[in-house]
Every structure is written in C-alpha cells, then in structure tokens.
Amino acid sequence: MKLKNKVALITGNGNGIGKTTALLLSKEGASIVGTDINEKSGKQTVNEINNQGGDAIFIQHDVSNDDNWKSVINKALSTFGTIDILFNNAGLFIIKPLLETTIEEWNHLMNVNVTGTFLGMKHVIPIMIENKGGVVINASSNAGLFGATGLTLYGASKGAVRIMTKDAAMEFAPYNIRVNSIHPGYIKTQMIEYAAKVANKEPEDQANFVPLKRLGNTLEVANMVLYLVSDEASYITGSEFVLDGGVSAGQSVWEQEE
Numbered sequence: 001m002k003l004k005n006k007v008a009l010i011t012g013n014g015n016g017i018g019k020t021t022a023l024l025l026s027k028e029g030a031s032i033v034g035t036d037i038n039e040k041s042g043k044q045t046v047n048e049i050n051n052q053g054g055d056a057i058f059i060q061h062d063v064s065n066d067d068n069w070k071s072v073i074n075k076a077l078s079t080f081g082t083i084d085i086l087f088n089n090a091g092l093f094i095i096k097p098l099l100e101t102t103i104e105e106w107n108h109l110m111n112v113n114v115t116g117t118f119l120g121m122k123h124v125i126p127i128m129i130e131n132k133g134g135v136v137i138n139a140s141s142n143a144g145l146f147g148a149t150g151l152t153l154y155g156a157s158k159g160a161v162r163i164m165t166k167d168a169a170m171e172f173a174p175y176n177i178r179v180n181s182i183h184p185g186y187i188k189t190q191m192i193e194y195a196a197k198v199a200n201k202e203p204e205d206q207a208n209f210v211p212l213k214r215l216g217n218t219l220e221v222a223n224m225v226l227y228l229v230s231d232e233a234s235y236i237t238g239s240e241f242v243l244d245g246g247v248s249a250g251q252s253v254w255e256q257e258e
C-alpha cells in the first residue's frame, strides 16, 4: 500500500473525480476526510469506503466559505490527528458566452474554483509545515491552458488555479511541501454531461474532439493523483499534469483516417 498511515482531505468527494480518488486513495491505505457541499452524495462515498474496510469521515462543506474550512480542519484533526494530503478537487463548470455571463455567475464560480482552492491551501498548509512535509493537488483543467469559446469564466478560474499552484510550490518547497496541478479534459462525469446538454449533443459525441477518440474516465485521473501524492513523485513540485487524450497537444491539419 502506497499511502499507509496518511490522511487525505478530498473536497468534492461526492461525485466524479473526487469520489473515485477518495475510493482509490483509501484502497492504498489512506484515511479519508471527504467533504462536499452535497451531503447525500458525499456521505454515500464515505459509506462505500467504510463498507470496504477503509477509514473515512464526511463533513459537509462549501469550499468558498472560510468558516466552513475552520470546522473541517477541527473535525479532521480531532478524528485523525493530522492532514498529509490535500486534493482541492471541488469545482463548478459554466459554459456561456462572455457577453451573457452575469457578474453573479462570475463571482460564484470564481469563489468556488479559485477562492476555494486558495482557502484549502491557506488552512491545510500550516498543518503540513508543522509536519515538515505534505502534498497538495489542485484541480485545474486543460481549459486553464488554452482558450475556448464560451469558457472565459471557467478558463479564467482554471488558469488562476494553474498559476496559484506554481506560486505555492515555490513558497512551500523549503518546508518539503509539494504542490502540483492536474489538467483533465473530457472526463466522463456529470460535468461532461452538462457540457453535452449545452451543445445539444450526447456526452460521447465530445470524443470527436479528442485525438484518442474517447472520453477519459475518473479512474484515469485518480491514478494520476495517486502517483503525485505518493513518494514515487517525491521530486515533483510546481508542475502541471495534463490528462486529456491529446486535446491540448495541437491542432489537426487534416481529417485523419483510422
């Protein structure tokens, strides 16, 4: 087991990437502090972990709320004594033309995706400093790497997460704290179902834009997170890890035959 005696805090543990990662890190021996704004799905993940012999607690949590973070930290420390791993995974997705995006939508998404990631690092890194080590993974996106129509708001938030990750990696490297970002694209979750709905398509139709010609699955992302939080990645910090089936590699200059 790669994460024996480690405690991992995972935000947005109720669905998609957060859920699969919580299950995988638990299988590798970590105790899990799962948090989500959605109590029902967050609890469901934690029940699955505990039913499989793992050790997990759920705390309802809005990542954009500073006071919520204080309660999460208190509960995590009183239950498990420490936090070794932070996966800032919770996030919102809005596809909308810039001119139709309201200031309320802008502030709400930025509060969850950017402020939530900032608050996670602000509240958990002091514990890691005391421990003389720790690992943070921030969920960015391939939309944080290049432009796309309708993604001004989401892309701006994920671009911010990308650079915050590098800033934090620089600041906390002297404390043996590694901070990296992951940049998924077209992973089959409720987010991709929403994107398909906006485009009036089926989720699988989005695979047409992917060089590997399929959507990714949440286990492929969870495996990347597992690698990055394990000691196997001990020399990696401030780096960005893309999992998007080749989407961000470049442009097709002609239709490719199979």
Ligand SMILES: NC(=O)c1ccc[n+]([C@@H]2O[C@H](COP(=O)([O-])OP(=O)(O)OC[C@H]3O[C@@H](n4cnc5c(N)ncnc54)[C@H](O)[C@@H]3O)[C@@H](O)[C@H]2O)c1
Residues within 6 Å of the ligand: 011, 012, 013, 014, 015, 016, 017, 018, 035, 036, 037, 038, 041, 061, 062, 063, 064, 089, 090, 091, 092, 093, 112, 139, 140, 141, 142, 143, 183, 184, 185, 186, 187, 188, 189, 190, 191, 192
């Ligand atoms: N699915 C993809 O293709 C994809 C691509 C790029 C990046 N991402 C990023 O990966 C992360 C996970 O995405 P996913 O596809 O698993 O999404 P998802 O919608 O399946 O799960 C996100 C979870 O976050 C929770 N959440 C939402 N707002 C919250 C808040 N304020 N506080 C706490 N929890 C909250 C939701 O309840 C949900 O359980 C997100 O940050 C997303 O932007 C996903």
